[in-house]
Amino acid sequence: MGGEFDWGVIWKYREALWDGLVTSFKLFGIALAGGIFFGTLLAMARLSSFRLLSVPAAGFVNLIRSIPFIMAIFWFYFLTPMIVGKFTGQQGEAVGPFTSAIVAFIMVESAYYSEIIRAGIQSIPRGQPWAAYALGMNYWQSMGHVVLPQAFRNMLPVMLTQAVILFQDTSLVYVVGLKDFLGAASKGGQITGRIVELYIFVAVVFFLICFLASWGVKKLNARLAVAR
Amino acid sequence: MTDTKSGQPAQPAQPAGPAGPAGPMIDLKGVSKWYGTFQVLADCSTKVEKGEVVVVCGPSGSGKSTLIKTVNGLEPFQKGEILVNGVSVGDPKTNLPRLRSQIGMVFQNFELFPHMSITENLTIGQVKVLGRSSDEAMQRGLKLLDRVGLIAQKDKFPGQLSGGQQQRVAIARALSMDPIAMLFDEPTSALDPEMINEVLDVMVDLAKEGMTMMVVTHEMGFARKVAHRVIFMDRGSIVEDCTKDEFFGTQRSERAQQFLSKILHH
Numbered sequence: 001m002g003g004e005f006d007w008g009v010i011w012k013y014r015e016a017l018w019d020g021l022v023t024s025f026k027l028f029g030i031a032l033a034g035g036i037f038f039g040t041l042l043a044m045a046r047l048s049s050f051r052l053l054s055v056p057a058a059g060f061v062n063l064i065r066s067i068p069f070i071m072a073i074f075w076f077y078f079l080t081p082m083i084v085g086k087f088t089g090q091q092g093e094a095v096g097p098f099t100s101a102i103v104a105f106i107m108v109e110s111a112y113y114s115e116i117i118r119a120g121i122q123s124i125p126r127g128q129p130w131a132a133y134a135l136g137m138n139y140w141q142s143m144g145h146v147v148l149p150q151a152f153r154n155m156l157p158v159m160l161t162q163a164v165i166l167f168q169d170t171s172l173v174y175v176v177g178l179k180d181f182l183g184a185a186s187k188g189g190q191i192t193g194r195i196v197e198l199y200i201f202v203a204v205v206f207f208l209i210c211f212l213a214s215w216g217v218k219k220l221n222a223r224l225a226v227a228r
Numbered sequence: 229m230t231d232t233k234s235g236q237p238a239q240p241a242q243p244a245g246p247a248g249p250a251g252p253m254i255d256l257k258g259v260s261k262w263y264g265t266f267q268v269l270a271d272c273s274t275k276v277e278k279g280e281v282v283v284v285c286g287p288s289g290s291g292k293s294t295l296i297k298t299v300n301g302l303e304p305f306q307k308g309e310i311l312v313n314g315v316s317v318g319d320p321k322t323n324l325p326r327l328r329s330q331i332g333m334v335f336q337n338f339e340l341f342p343h344m345s346i347t348e349n350l351t352i353g354q355v356k357v358l359g360r361s362s363d364e365a366m367q368r369g370l371k372l373l374d375r376v377g378l379i380a381q382k383d384k385f386p387g388q389l390s391g392g393q394q395q396r397v398a399i400a401r402a403l404s405m406d407p408i409a410m411l412f413d414e415p416t417s418a419l420d421p422e423m424i425n426e427v428l429d430v431m432v433d434l435a436k437e438g439m440t441m442m443v444v445t446h447e448m449g450f451a452r453k454v455a456h457r458v459i460f461m462d463r464g465s466i467v468e469d470c471t472k473d474e475f476f477g478t479q480r481s482e483r484a485q486q487f488l489s490k491i492l493h494h
Contacts, residue, residue, distance in 0.1 A: 130302050
Protein backbone atom coordinates (compact mmCIF):
# COMPACT_ATOMS: atom_id res chain seq x y z
CA MET A 1 0.00 0.00 0.00
CA GLY A 2 1.04 3.54 -0.60
CA GLY A 3 3.48 2.47 -3.22
CA GLU A 4 3.63 5.78 -4.97
CA PHE A 5 3.52 7.85 -1.77
CA ASP A 6 6.74 8.87 -0.09
CA TRP A 7 5.87 9.87 3.48
CA GLY A 8 9.56 10.25 4.31
CA VAL A 9 9.43 13.70 2.82
CA ILE A 10 7.59 14.94 5.91
CA TRP A 11 10.44 13.82 8.13
CA LYS A 12 12.92 15.36 5.78
CA TYR A 13 11.20 18.71 5.95
CA ARG A 14 10.35 18.50 9.62
CA GLU A 15 12.39 21.58 10.55
CA ALA A 16 10.83 23.82 7.91
CA LEU A 17 7.39 22.50 8.75
CA TRP A 18 7.98 23.07 12.44
CA ASP A 19 9.16 26.64 11.79
CA GLY A 20 6.05 27.17 9.68
CA LEU A 21 3.81 25.86 12.44
CA VAL A 22 5.53 28.14 14.95
CA THR A 23 4.92 31.10 12.61
CA SER A 24 1.26 30.13 12.31
CA PHE A 25 0.88 29.93 16.08
CA LYS A 26 2.70 33.24 16.54
CA LEU A 27 0.36 34.90 14.07
CA PHE A 28 -2.60 33.29 15.76
CA GLY A 29 -1.58 34.28 19.28
CA ILE A 30 -0.76 37.89 18.49
CA ALA A 31 -3.83 38.34 16.28
CA LEU A 32 -6.06 36.80 18.96
CA ALA A 33 -4.72 38.97 21.78
CA GLY A 34 -4.73 42.11 19.65
CA GLY A 35 -8.13 41.34 18.19
CA ILE A 36 -9.74 40.87 21.59
CA PHE A 37 -8.02 43.92 23.09
CA PHE A 38 -8.87 46.32 20.27
CA GLY A 39 -12.20 44.59 19.70
CA THR A 40 -13.17 45.39 23.29
CA LEU A 41 -12.25 49.04 22.85
CA LEU A 42 -14.13 49.16 19.53
CA ALA A 43 -17.22 47.61 21.12
CA MET A 44 -17.11 50.13 23.96
CA ALA A 45 -16.72 52.96 21.45
CA ARG A 46 -19.65 51.67 19.43
CA LEU A 47 -21.87 51.53 22.48
CA SER A 48 -20.79 54.98 23.62
CA SER A 49 -23.33 57.78 23.67
CA PHE A 50 -20.69 60.09 22.16
CA ARG A 51 -21.33 60.03 18.44
CA LEU A 52 -17.76 61.14 17.87
CA LEU A 53 -16.76 57.68 19.10
CA SER A 54 -19.65 55.48 18.05
CA VAL A 55 -19.96 56.58 14.43
CA PRO A 56 -16.31 56.05 13.37
CA ALA A 57 -16.19 52.77 15.29
CA ALA A 58 -19.31 51.51 13.51
CA GLY A 59 -17.90 52.68 10.17
CA PHE A 60 -14.61 50.87 10.70
CA VAL A 61 -16.28 47.63 11.79
CA ASN A 62 -18.73 47.63 8.89
CA LEU A 63 -16.02 48.45 6.35
CA ILE A 64 -13.66 45.71 7.51
CA ARG A 65 -16.40 43.14 7.80
CA SER A 66 -17.55 43.76 4.26
CA ILE A 67 -14.21 43.11 2.53
CA PRO A 68 -12.66 39.68 2.08
CA PHE A 69 -10.03 38.85 4.68
CA ILE A 70 -7.45 38.01 2.06
CA MET A 71 -7.90 41.42 0.47
CA ALA A 72 -7.16 43.18 3.75
CA ILE A 73 -3.90 41.25 4.12
CA PHE A 74 -2.96 41.90 0.54
CA TRP A 75 -3.85 45.57 0.54
CA PHE A 76 -2.14 46.27 3.77
CA TYR A 77 1.09 44.75 2.52
CA PHE A 78 1.17 46.67 -0.74
CA LEU A 79 -0.71 49.86 0.07
CA THR A 80 0.83 50.88 3.36
CA PRO A 81 4.34 51.48 1.98
CA MET A 82 2.78 53.56 -0.80
CA ILE A 83 0.70 55.66 1.59
CA VAL A 84 3.63 56.12 3.95
CA GLY A 85 5.70 57.13 0.93
CA LYS A 86 3.14 59.73 -0.07
CA PHE A 87 3.10 61.32 3.35
CA THR A 88 6.81 61.32 4.01
CA GLY A 89 7.75 62.12 0.46
CA GLN A 90 10.21 59.25 0.46
CA GLN A 91 10.05 55.79 -0.84
CA GLY A 92 8.11 53.95 1.85
CA GLU A 93 10.07 51.19 3.41
CA ALA A 94 8.36 47.82 3.53
CA VAL A 95 7.85 46.62 7.10
CA GLY A 96 8.14 43.01 6.03
CA PRO A 97 5.41 40.47 5.50
CA PHE A 98 5.12 39.32 9.12
CA THR A 99 4.56 42.76 10.66
CA SER A 100 2.27 43.71 7.82
CA ALA A 101 0.24 40.53 8.20
CA ILE A 102 0.02 41.00 11.97
CA VAL A 103 -1.40 44.50 11.56
CA ALA A 104 -3.92 43.31 8.99
CA PHE A 105 -4.95 40.37 11.19
CA ILE A 106 -5.40 42.53 14.26
CA MET A 107 -7.48 45.03 12.30
CA VAL A 108 -9.75 42.38 10.85
CA GLU A 109 -10.03 40.31 14.02
CA SER A 110 -10.74 43.37 16.16
CA ALA A 111 -13.68 44.16 13.86
CA TYR A 112 -15.04 40.63 14.19
CA TYR A 113 -14.41 40.41 17.92
CA SER A 114 -15.96 43.81 18.53
CA GLU A 115 -19.28 42.51 17.25
CA ILE A 116 -19.11 39.49 19.55
CA ILE A 117 -18.09 41.63 22.51
CA ARG A 118 -20.76 44.23 21.77
CA ALA A 119 -23.41 41.53 21.96
CA GLY A 120 -21.84 40.28 25.18
CA ILE A 121 -21.90 43.71 26.79
CA GLN A 122 -25.51 44.20 25.73
CA SER A 123 -26.45 40.87 27.30
CA ILE A 124 -25.68 42.29 30.77
CA PRO A 125 -28.76 43.85 32.40
CA ARG A 126 -28.73 47.61 32.80
CA GLY A 127 -28.95 47.31 36.57
CA GLN A 128 -25.42 45.92 36.79
CA PRO A 129 -23.59 49.03 35.61
CA TRP A 130 -26.13 51.07 37.58
CA ALA A 131 -25.17 49.21 40.76
CA ALA A 132 -21.50 49.77 39.98
CA TYR A 133 -22.04 53.48 39.40
CA ALA A 134 -24.17 53.73 42.55
CA LEU A 135 -21.16 52.46 44.52
CA GLY A 136 -19.16 55.34 43.07
CA MET A 137 -17.30 53.47 40.37
CA ASN A 138 -16.39 55.36 37.22
CA TYR A 139 -16.98 54.08 33.67
CA TRP A 140 -13.72 52.13 33.46
CA GLN A 141 -14.14 50.51 36.87
CA SER A 142 -17.73 49.58 36.09
CA MET A 143 -16.62 48.03 32.79
CA GLY A 144 -13.50 46.36 34.16
CA HIS A 145 -14.87 44.91 37.38
CA VAL A 146 -18.56 44.38 36.68
CA VAL A 147 -19.68 44.39 33.05
CA LEU A 148 -16.80 42.88 31.06
CA PRO A 149 -16.05 39.93 33.37
CA GLN A 150 -19.69 38.83 33.07
CA ALA A 151 -19.84 39.63 29.38
CA PHE A 152 -16.69 37.59 28.64
CA ARG A 153 -18.07 34.64 30.56
CA ASN A 154 -21.23 34.74 28.45
CA MET A 155 -19.22 35.14 25.25
CA LEU A 156 -16.52 32.56 25.87
CA PRO A 157 -17.94 29.83 23.61
CA VAL A 158 -18.47 32.20 20.68
CA MET A 159 -15.06 33.75 21.17
CA LEU A 160 -13.37 30.36 21.13
CA THR A 161 -15.24 29.37 18.00
CA GLN A 162 -14.01 32.57 16.39
CA ALA A 163 -10.49 31.68 17.55
CA VAL A 164 -10.68 28.35 15.72
CA ILE A 165 -11.71 30.19 12.55
CA LEU A 166 -8.85 32.63 13.08
CA PHE A 167 -6.38 29.77 13.34
CA GLN A 168 -7.56 28.40 10.02
CA ASP A 169 -7.37 31.88 8.49
CA THR A 170 -3.69 32.21 9.36
CA SER A 171 -2.99 30.14 6.24
CA LEU A 172 -4.12 33.14 4.15
CA VAL A 173 -0.77 34.85 4.70
CA TYR A 174 0.60 32.91 1.75
CA VAL A 175 -0.51 35.87 -0.40
CA VAL A 176 2.27 38.00 1.03
CA GLY A 177 4.80 35.21 0.80
CA LEU A 178 5.00 34.56 4.50
CA LYS A 179 6.12 31.03 5.33
CA ASP A 180 3.53 29.71 7.72
CA PHE A 181 2.74 26.03 8.16
CA LEU A 182 0.94 25.74 4.83
CA GLY A 183 3.57 27.89 3.10
CA ALA A 184 6.39 25.67 4.38
CA ALA A 185 4.62 22.56 3.12
CA SER A 186 3.94 24.19 -0.20
CA LYS A 187 7.57 25.14 -0.67
CA GLY A 188 8.75 21.69 0.31
CA GLY A 189 6.29 20.19 -2.11
CA GLN A 190 7.51 22.31 -4.99
CA ILE A 191 11.11 21.32 -4.39
CA THR A 192 10.54 17.60 -3.97
CA GLY A 193 7.46 17.17 -6.12
CA ARG A 194 5.79 15.50 -3.12
CA ILE A 195 3.10 18.13 -2.70
CA VAL A 196 0.27 15.63 -2.15
CA GLU A 197 1.91 13.98 0.85
CA LEU A 198 2.77 17.30 2.42
CA TYR A 199 -0.68 18.78 1.84
CA ILE A 200 -2.34 15.71 3.33
CA PHE A 201 -0.09 16.05 6.35
CA VAL A 202 -0.97 19.74 6.71
CA ALA A 203 -4.66 18.97 6.42
CA VAL A 204 -4.43 16.28 9.11
CA VAL A 205 -2.57 18.59 11.50
CA PHE A 206 -5.05 21.45 10.94
CA PHE A 207 -7.92 19.04 11.39
CA LEU A 208 -6.54 17.65 14.64
CA ILE A 209 -5.86 21.08 16.14
CA CYS A 210 -9.23 22.53 15.17
CA PHE A 211 -11.17 19.41 16.03
CA LEU A 212 -9.62 19.20 19.48
CA ALA A 213 -10.28 22.90 20.04
CA SER A 214 -13.92 22.58 18.97
CA TRP A 215 -14.34 19.58 21.21
CA GLY A 216 -12.85 21.56 24.08
CA VAL A 217 -15.28 24.41 23.41
CA LYS A 218 -18.19 21.99 23.50
CA LYS A 219 -17.00 20.56 26.82
CA LEU A 220 -16.56 24.03 28.25
CA ASN A 221 -20.00 25.03 27.04
CA ALA A 222 -21.55 22.13 28.86
CA ARG A 223 -19.70 23.04 32.05
CA LEU A 224 -20.74 26.69 31.82
CA ALA A 225 -24.34 25.65 31.27
CA VAL A 226 -24.26 23.72 34.53
CA ALA A 227 -22.59 26.55 36.44
CA ARG A 228 -25.21 29.05 35.39
CA MET B 229 -19.01 49.14 68.89
CA THR B 230 -22.66 49.38 69.87
CA ASP B 231 -24.83 46.48 68.96
CA THR B 232 -26.83 47.92 66.11
CA LYS B 233 -29.44 45.19 66.22
CA SER B 234 -30.75 46.04 69.68
CA GLY B 235 -32.29 49.26 68.43
CA GLN B 236 -30.17 51.55 70.59
CA PRO B 237 -31.06 55.23 70.57
CA ALA B 238 -30.67 56.81 67.20
CA GLN B 239 -27.04 57.38 66.49
CA PRO B 240 -26.69 60.25 64.10
CA ALA B 241 -25.65 59.01 60.70
CA GLN B 242 -21.92 59.60 60.59
CA PRO B 243 -21.15 61.81 57.62
CA ALA B 244 -18.54 60.44 55.26
CA GLY B 245 -16.14 63.08 54.11
CA PRO B 246 -16.51 66.74 54.96
CA ALA B 247 -19.61 67.76 56.87
CA GLY B 248 -22.14 69.23 54.51
CA PRO B 249 -23.93 72.54 54.74
CA ALA B 250 -26.85 73.08 57.06
CA GLY B 251 -29.56 72.66 54.39
CA PRO B 252 -31.56 69.53 53.58
CA MET B 253 -29.79 66.31 52.63
CA ILE B 254 -31.68 65.99 49.37
CA ASP B 255 -33.28 69.00 47.73
CA LEU B 256 -35.18 68.65 44.45
CA LYS B 257 -36.21 71.86 42.75
CA GLY B 258 -38.54 71.72 39.77
CA VAL B 259 -37.09 68.53 38.28
CA SER B 260 -38.46 67.66 34.83
CA LYS B 261 -37.46 64.87 32.49
CA TRP B 262 -38.61 63.81 29.05
CA TYR B 263 -38.12 60.66 26.99
CA GLY B 264 -38.42 62.24 23.59
CA THR B 265 -41.70 64.10 23.79
CA PHE B 266 -43.07 62.00 26.66
CA GLN B 267 -42.72 63.74 29.98
CA VAL B 268 -41.83 61.30 32.78
CA LEU B 269 -41.18 63.86 35.48
CA ALA B 270 -43.06 67.13 35.68
CA ASP B 271 -41.74 69.89 37.89
CA CYS B 272 -41.00 67.71 40.92
CA SER B 273 -39.93 69.57 44.04
CA THR B 274 -39.36 68.12 47.50
CA LYS B 275 -36.84 67.90 50.28
CA VAL B 276 -35.44 65.19 52.50
CA GLU B 277 -33.97 66.57 55.70
CA LYS B 278 -31.06 64.93 57.47
CA GLY B 279 -32.25 61.93 59.43
CA GLU B 280 -35.62 61.99 57.74
CA VAL B 281 -37.34 58.95 56.22
CA VAL B 282 -39.45 59.78 53.18
CA VAL B 283 -41.58 57.18 51.45
CA VAL B 284 -42.47 57.69 47.79
CA CYS B 285 -45.48 55.79 46.49
CA GLY B 286 -47.82 55.88 43.55
CA PRO B 287 -49.16 53.70 40.75
CA SER B 288 -46.75 52.02 38.38
CA GLY B 289 -45.53 54.30 35.64
CA SER B 290 -45.95 57.35 37.85
CA GLY B 291 -42.23 58.13 37.66
CA LYS B 292 -41.22 57.32 41.22
CA SER B 293 -38.36 55.00 40.26
CA THR B 294 -37.14 57.52 37.72
CA LEU B 295 -37.31 60.27 40.33
CA ILE B 296 -35.20 58.40 42.86
CA LYS B 297 -32.63 57.56 40.19
CA THR B 298 -32.21 61.22 39.34
CA VAL B 299 -31.07 61.84 42.92
CA ASN B 300 -27.72 60.08 42.38
CA GLY B 301 -27.51 60.91 38.71
CA LEU B 302 -28.29 57.45 37.30
CA GLU B 303 -31.09 59.08 35.31
CA PRO B 304 -30.26 62.44 33.77
CA PHE B 305 -32.91 65.17 33.85
CA GLN B 306 -33.40 68.10 31.57
CA LYS B 307 -34.80 70.80 33.83
CA GLY B 308 -34.53 71.82 37.45
CA GLU B 309 -31.89 71.27 40.07
CA ILE B 310 -31.04 68.57 42.60
CA LEU B 311 -28.78 69.27 45.55
CA VAL B 312 -27.44 66.40 47.62
CA ASN B 313 -25.75 67.65 50.76
CA GLY B 314 -25.37 70.97 48.97
CA VAL B 315 -23.76 69.49 45.84
CA SER B 316 -25.57 69.91 42.52
CA VAL B 317 -26.13 66.54 40.82
CA GLY B 318 -26.79 67.98 37.37
CA ASP B 319 -23.74 70.24 37.32
CA PRO B 320 -21.23 68.85 34.78
CA LYS B 321 -18.42 69.98 37.07
CA THR B 322 -19.64 67.77 39.91
CA ASN B 323 -17.57 64.68 40.60
CA LEU B 324 -20.49 62.30 40.21
CA PRO B 325 -18.67 59.08 41.22
CA ARG B 326 -17.55 60.77 44.44
CA LEU B 327 -21.06 62.00 45.17
CA ARG B 328 -22.55 58.57 44.45
CA SER B 329 -20.05 56.87 46.73
CA GLN B 330 -21.64 58.83 49.60
CA ILE B 331 -25.20 57.78 48.76
CA GLY B 332 -26.20 54.17 49.14
CA MET B 333 -28.65 52.71 46.66
CA VAL B 334 -30.69 49.52 46.81
CA PHE B 335 -32.39 48.26 43.66
CA GLN B 336 -35.56 46.33 42.97
CA ASN B 337 -33.61 43.42 41.47
CA PHE B 338 -30.81 43.51 44.08
CA GLU B 339 -28.10 43.84 41.42
CA LEU B 340 -25.46 42.00 43.36
CA PHE B 341 -22.51 41.17 41.14
CA PRO B 342 -23.17 37.51 40.24
CA HIS B 343 -19.56 36.70 39.36
CA MET B 344 -18.29 37.70 42.80
CA SER B 345 -18.69 36.00 46.16
CA ILE B 346 -20.73 37.73 48.86
CA THR B 347 -17.59 39.07 50.55
CA GLU B 348 -16.24 40.35 47.23
CA ASN B 349 -19.55 42.10 46.64
CA LEU B 350 -19.20 43.74 50.03
CA THR B 351 -15.60 44.86 49.63
CA ILE B 352 -15.18 45.86 46.00
CA GLY B 353 -16.63 49.35 46.39
CA GLN B 354 -14.70 50.02 49.58
CA VAL B 355 -11.40 48.94 48.00
CA LYS B 356 -11.77 50.33 44.48
CA VAL B 357 -13.67 53.53 45.28
CA LEU B 358 -12.81 54.47 48.86
CA GLY B 359 -9.28 53.08 48.67
CA ARG B 360 -9.56 51.03 51.85
CA SER B 361 -7.19 48.13 52.39
CA SER B 362 -8.73 44.75 51.71
CA ASP B 363 -8.37 43.79 55.40
CA GLU B 364 -10.21 46.89 56.52
CA ALA B 365 -12.88 46.43 53.86
CA MET B 366 -13.32 42.78 54.82
CA GLN B 367 -13.75 43.68 58.49
CA ARG B 368 -16.33 46.32 57.70
CA GLY B 369 -18.10 44.05 55.23
CA LEU B 370 -18.31 41.11 57.62
CA LYS B 371 -19.62 43.33 60.41
CA LEU B 372 -22.45 44.51 58.16
CA LEU B 373 -23.11 41.00 56.90
CA ASP B 374 -23.44 39.90 60.51
CA ARG B 375 -25.78 42.79 61.12
CA VAL B 376 -28.16 41.63 58.37
CA GLY B 377 -27.90 38.11 59.78
CA LEU B 378 -26.06 36.46 56.89
CA ILE B 379 -22.54 35.91 58.15
CA ALA B 380 -22.90 32.18 57.46
CA GLN B 381 -23.31 32.89 53.75
CA LYS B 382 -20.14 34.92 53.34
CA ASP B 383 -18.37 32.59 50.93
CA LYS B 384 -21.37 31.85 48.74
CA PHE B 385 -22.30 33.47 45.46
CA PRO B 386 -25.39 35.64 45.00
CA GLY B 387 -27.09 32.97 42.88
CA GLN B 388 -27.02 30.60 45.84
CA LEU B 389 -29.04 32.93 48.08
CA SER B 390 -32.78 33.56 48.24
CA GLY B 391 -34.16 36.87 47.03
CA GLY B 392 -34.61 38.19 50.55
CA GLN B 393 -31.06 37.22 51.46
CA GLN B 394 -29.69 38.84 48.32
CA GLN B 395 -31.49 42.06 49.09
CA ARG B 396 -30.11 42.08 52.63
CA VAL B 397 -26.61 41.63 51.21
CA ALA B 398 -27.33 44.48 48.81
CA ILE B 399 -28.27 46.71 51.75
CA ALA B 400 -25.08 45.68 53.55
CA ARG B 401 -23.09 46.45 50.40
CA ALA B 402 -24.58 49.94 50.22
CA LEU B 403 -23.90 50.49 53.94
CA SER B 404 -20.31 49.33 53.57
CA MET B 405 -19.57 52.66 51.86
CA ASP B 406 -20.67 54.53 55.01
CA PRO B 407 -23.26 56.56 53.12
CA ILE B 408 -24.75 59.83 54.34
CA ALA B 409 -28.13 58.86 52.85
CA MET B 410 -29.79 55.77 51.41
CA LEU B 411 -32.04 55.43 48.38
CA PHE B 412 -34.32 52.40 48.06
CA ASP B 413 -35.98 51.70 44.73
CA GLU B 414 -38.83 49.26 45.38
CA PRO B 415 -36.62 47.03 47.53
CA THR B 416 -39.31 44.43 48.18
CA SER B 417 -41.24 44.37 44.90
CA ALA B 418 -39.30 41.46 43.43
CA LEU B 419 -39.55 39.33 46.56
CA ASP B 420 -41.78 36.45 47.49
CA PRO B 421 -44.21 37.52 50.22
CA GLU B 422 -42.55 35.48 52.97
CA MET B 423 -39.25 37.27 52.37
CA ILE B 424 -40.52 40.82 52.45
CA ASN B 425 -40.40 41.19 56.21
CA GLU B 426 -36.79 40.14 56.65
CA VAL B 427 -35.80 42.99 54.33
CA LEU B 428 -38.20 45.48 55.91
CA ASP B 429 -36.85 44.64 59.36
CA VAL B 430 -33.37 45.67 58.30
CA MET B 431 -34.75 48.89 56.84
CA VAL B 432 -36.76 49.69 59.97
CA ASP B 433 -33.63 49.27 62.11
CA LEU B 434 -31.77 51.57 59.77
CA ALA B 435 -34.51 54.20 59.96
CA LYS B 436 -34.55 54.03 63.75
CA GLU B 437 -30.83 54.68 63.82
CA GLY B 438 -31.43 57.98 62.12
CA MET B 439 -30.30 57.18 58.59
CA THR B 440 -31.59 59.60 55.98
CA MET B 441 -33.73 57.49 53.68
CA MET B 442 -35.74 58.00 50.53
CA VAL B 443 -37.76 54.87 49.87
CA VAL B 444 -39.88 54.04 46.84
CA THR B 445 -42.26 51.34 48.07
CA HIS B 446 -45.82 50.15 48.30
CA GLU B 447 -45.30 48.77 51.79
CA MET B 448 -47.63 51.02 53.70
CA GLY B 449 -46.91 49.15 56.92
CA PHE B 450 -43.32 50.27 56.62
CA ALA B 451 -44.45 53.82 55.91
CA ARG B 452 -46.71 53.81 58.97
CA LYS B 453 -43.97 52.48 61.19
CA VAL B 454 -41.00 54.67 60.32
CA ALA B 455 -41.75 57.28 57.68
CA HIS B 456 -41.74 60.92 58.59
CA ARG B 457 -43.24 62.01 55.32
CA VAL B 458 -45.05 60.38 52.42
CA ILE B 459 -44.90 61.55 48.82
CA PHE B 460 -47.57 60.39 46.40
CA MET B 461 -46.81 60.56 42.71
CA ASP B 462 -49.03 60.23 39.69
CA ARG B 463 -48.18 60.69 36.02
CA GLY B 464 -44.80 62.21 36.72
CA SER B 465 -46.00 64.76 39.24
CA ILE B 466 -45.82 64.93 42.98
CA VAL B 467 -49.50 65.03 43.96
CA GLU B 468 -49.14 64.72 47.71
CA ASP B 469 -46.22 65.65 49.91
CA CYS B 470 -47.19 65.60 53.54
CA THR B 471 -46.44 64.12 56.93
CA LYS B 472 -47.27 60.51 57.54
CA ASP B 473 -50.18 61.34 59.80
CA GLU B 474 -51.69 63.70 57.29
CA PHE B 475 -51.30 61.14 54.53
CA PHE B 476 -52.93 58.27 56.37
CA GLY B 477 -55.46 60.53 58.01
CA THR B 478 -57.31 62.88 55.77
CA GLN B 479 -56.19 62.57 52.22
CA ARG B 480 -56.77 65.57 50.12
CA SER B 481 -56.41 64.13 46.63
CA GLU B 482 -58.94 61.69 45.31
CA ARG B 483 -56.25 59.98 43.27
CA ALA B 484 -54.22 59.15 46.38
CA GLN B 485 -57.31 57.88 48.14
CA GLN B 486 -58.13 55.58 45.22
CA PHE B 487 -54.59 54.31 45.16
CA LEU B 488 -54.52 53.61 48.90
CA SER B 489 -57.84 51.80 48.83
CA LYS B 490 -56.50 49.60 46.05
CA ILE B 491 -53.31 48.56 47.76
CA LEU B 492 -54.64 48.29 51.32
CA HIS B 493 -57.81 46.28 50.76
CA HIS B 494 -56.66 42.75 50.15
